[in-house]
Amino acid sequence: MIRRKKQKINNNPFYDPNLKARHTSAKRFKKFTLTSLIFSIAFLGFFLFDIIGKGIPAFHVAYIQVDVTYNEKSLDDTRFAVDKKYRDVVSRAWLRDIPLLVKENPNFMNTTLTTWVLADDQVDQYLKGHNHKLKENEIAFVDELNAQGLIERKFNTIFFTNGDSKIPEYAGLFSAIVGSILTLIITMVVAFPIGVMTAIYLEEFAGDNKFTRFIEININNLAAIPAILFGLLGLAIFINLFGIPRSSPLVGGLTLALMTLPIIIVSSRAALRAVPDSIRQAGYGLGLNKIQVTKDHVLPLAFPGILTGSILGLAHAMGETAPLIIIGMIAFIPDAPSTVTQAATVMPAQLFTWAGMPEGMYIEKTAAGIMVLLTILISLNTIAIYLRKKFEVKW
Amino acid sequence: MNTFESRKKSREFNEKLIKLALISAATISILTTFGILFSILFEAIEFFKLRSFWYFITGTTWSPGVIGSQFGALPIFAGTFVITIIALGVAIPIGLGSAIYMSEYASPKVRDYLKPLLEILAGIPSVVYGFFAAITVAPLVVKAAEMVGLEATFNSALASGIVMGIMIIPTISSLSDDVIRAVPDSQRKAAFGLGMTHGETIKDIVLPSAMPGIISASLLALSKALGETMVVVMAAGLRPNLSWNPLEDMTTVTVTIVNALVGDFEFSSPETLSAFALGLILFIVTLILNMISLSLIRKFKEKYKVNTL
Numbered sequence: 001m002i003r004r005k006k007q008k009i010n011n012n013p014f015y016d017p018n019l020k021a022r023h024t025s026a027k028r029f030k031k032f033t034l035t036s037l038i039f040s041i042a043f044l045g046f047f048l049f050d051i052i053g054k055g056i057p058a059f060h061v062a063y064i065q066v067d068v069t070y071n072e073k074s075l076d077d078t079r080f081a082v083d084k085k086y087r088d089v090v091s092r093a094w095l096r097d098i099p100l101l102v103k104e105n106p107n108f109m110n111t112t113l114t115t116w117v118l119a120d121d122q123v124d125q126y127l128k129g130h131n132h133k134l135k136e137n138e139i140a141f142v143d144e145l146n147a148q149g150l151i152e153r154k155f156n157t158i159f160f161t162n163g164d165s166k167i168p169e170y171a172g173l174f175s176a177i178v179g180s181i182l183t184l185i186i187t188m189v190v191a192f193p194i195g196v197m198t199a200i201y202l203e204e205f206a207g208d209n210k211f212t213r214f215i216e217i218n219i220n221n222l223a224a225i226p227a228i229l230f231g232l233l234g235l236a237i238f239i240n241l242f243g244i245p246r247s248s249p250l251v252g253g254l255t256l257a258l259m260t261l262p263i264i265i266v267s268s269r270a271a272l273r274a275v276p277d278s279i280r281q282a283g284y285g286l287g288l289n290k291i292q293v294t295k296d297h298v299l300p301l302a303f304p305g306i307l308t309g310s311i312l313g314l315a316h317a318m319g320e321t322a323p324l325i326i327i328g329m330i331a332f333i334p335d336a337p338s339t340v341t342q343a344a345t346v347m348p349a350q351l352f353t354w355a356g357m358p359e360g361m362y363i364e365k366t367a368a369g370i371m372v373l374l375t376i377l378i379s380l381n382t383i384a385i386y387l388r389k390k391f392e393v394k395w
Numbered sequence: 396m397n398t399f400e401s402r403k404k405s406r407e408f409n410e411k412l413i414k415l416a417l418i419s420a421a422t423i424s425i426l427t428t429f430g431i432l433f434s435i436l437f438e439a440i441e442f443f444k445l446r447s448f449w450y451f452i453t454g455t456t457w458s459p460g461v462i463g464s465q466f467g468a469l470p471i472f473a474g475t476f477v478i479t480i481i482a483l484g485v486a487i488p489i490g491l492g493s494a495i496y497m498s499e500y501a502s503p504k505v506r507d508y509l510k511p512l513l514e515i516l517a518g519i520p521s522v523v524y525g526f527f528a529a530i531t532v533a534p535l536v537v538k539a540a541e542m543v544g545l546e547a548t549f550n551s552a553l554a555s556g557i558v559m560g561i562m563i564i565p566t567i568s569s570l571s572d573d574v575i576r577a578v579p580d581s582q583r584k585a586a587f588g589l590g591m592t593h594g595e596t597i598k599d600i601v602l603p604s605a606m607p608g609i610i611s612a613s614l615l616a617l618s619k620a621l622g623e624t625m626v627v628v629m630a631a632g633l634r635p636n637l638s639w640n641p642l643e644d645m646t647t648v649t650v651t652i653v654n655a656l657v658g659d660f661e662f663s664s665p666e667t668l669s670a671f672a673l674g675l676i677l678f679i680v681t682l683i684l685n686m687i688s689l690s691l692i693r694k695f696k697e698k699y700k701v702n703t704l
Contacts, residue, residue, distance in 0.1 A: 226622020
């Protein structure tokens with residue numbers, strides 16, 4: 001039996017003694033490619049796990065039940081509003097807002113109310129088991145309060161309603177969100193029409209000449225120029241030459257518009273190209289001119305694709321930080337801007353500022369802010385994919 | 396008849412107007428490129444009026460903000476080079492491996508799930524990668540170095556290089572995947588017919604055919620790594636350091652540009668203008684890389700007559 005098999009192998013003119021080794025090598029190669037793919041996906045998982053693990057605690061923050069006295073003295077120096085022993089464990093920033101609270105509720109005057117007061121960031125970090133700077137006696141005091149049930153962790157609304165603050169527990173994302181919205185409005189108002197018009201020109205009107213080819217090469221290059229150089233352009237031209245106020249959503253929006261332009265142009269061109277020529281020819285056959293055909297027939301059919309590309313461009317602009325740092329959008333902005341020429345910051349720039357802070361609570365808030373930002377970006381991308389699927393026409 | 400002609404005339408006028416608007420929109424992209432070039436160029440010329448160009452390219456001392464400040468950018472270029480090499484060392488094998496698996500081995504259904512997952516990596520903002528590099532990866536690098544008896548700083552070139560590498564994986568994998576799939580199937584079938592294994596077919600037939608596209612993707616990734624800012628600003632060092640040890644802190648061109656422009660120097664001071672000189676170098680290098688990359692991919696497209704890239 002064994003001998004016959006051997007004979008068969010020896011007589012086989014196609015037998016390759018290296019065949020086994022070759023198959024092993026092929027399998028090894030396949031394993032290598034699979035490993036690298038798994039590594040990329042595993043990294044994504046590890047990354048999301050890490051960020052969520054760091055960010056989740058920030059959505060809850062410690063409050064302490066304290067008697068707060070509202071009178072002349074405590075309005076004058078808000079530290080006197082709470083008993084002396086509480087002064088180091090409640091938030092200074094919360095106390096500082098007492099005059100505002102009394103202004104809104106005049107009947108609070110000359111009363112003492114038991115209130116849930118925001119805890120100091122160190123107390124909060126201690127309760128979460130992170131690094132903290134509390135002293136021995138403060139730890140004992142906080143433990144005692146905790147045992148009495150006078151400390152509670154509530155949902156962190158401050159994170160969504162406040163602007164930036166030098167006091168960690170009082171810092172929030174609100175002014176950065178408003179800044180982002182204003183900046184992105186400028187970006188889209190500028191980039192969308194210009195991008196679509198460029199795409200229409202290149203796809204529908206321009207012939208294949210040197211000028212067209214030059215524009216095309218240009219757009220491809222523009223897409224690959226490092227983001228930071230757009231910041232240098234914004235600084236040198238928009239701020240120094242045109243005199244647009246530094247750090248404003250206007251200059252940020254214009255800079256981002258130039259960066260988003262290639263994305264919109266490329267996707268709009270693809271959408272226009274996907275509209276079959278028969279549509280155009282039918283239009284001409286009915287006596288329409290080029291502009292009518294483009295405006296009334298080609299553009300509406302290509303619009304879902306154009307919209308998808310623009311949303312993707314918007315998502316891209318939303319996460320961009322480097323050029324905005326150059327044009328000064330990392331300023332300290334406690335109050336949300338109301339016009340496009342006021343100083344503002346955007347979400348990623350705010351996260352950048354917080355990430356550089358030494359206090360643990362800022363790090364926590366950075367991770368939470370990243371979760372908010374990624375949620376928005378993923379939603380935008382999902383909307384884009386949904387729109388594409390819904391309005392996609394198979395020709 | 397008369398009204399018809401006047402209507403035709405006004406329509407023709409409108410057409411011309413619209414066409415003009417479209418052309419001027421298209422011109423804006425050109426204006427932007429030249430705007431970037433000239434705004435950087437003019438300020439860089441101002442800088443080279445104040446300081447020697449030769450010392451900028453070859454000098455080894457970068458000391459802005461002091462009396463007798465010197466602007467020798469060699470340590471900055473070296474730091475950029477080291478971090479970029481680490482990034483490409485991570486991104487090219489992993490990106491190419493992923494691309495090969497997706498295009499050659501995975502079933503279309505699996506591929507449909509995997510590709511968007513990799514694209515999420517591309518959609519994550521760089522500031523997020525920077526935070527991850529500084530807060531999570533850098534301490535891990537320090538710990539790992541300790542375990543093998545080495546000493547690493549908390550803003551080591553290795554940490555930012557690795558994270559930057561992961562960041563540019565999609566740049567390589569996505570384009571390489573498209574290119575590998577564009578290689579005609581007849582080549583694979585011919586190789587199978589000659590008795591080659593699947594692994595040999597890929598290594599000896601498909602990859603050499605796809606090589607221009609793969610090189611193009613790698614050059615694009617290189618240009619992206621050179622210009623990447625947030626990861627290095629947050630995780631790499633500020634100290635110009637002429638060293639080959641990736642466990643030390645180093646700075647890059649982009650970090651130096653950011654630091655020069657967020658400082659409190661006057662706009663016409665050499666400290667601020669040095670950012671534009673560095674920007675000019677970055678612009679020229681990335682532009683050349685992009686040009687080569689684009690021409691390689693165009694040649695590939697012409698050779699295999701594909702329009703989907």
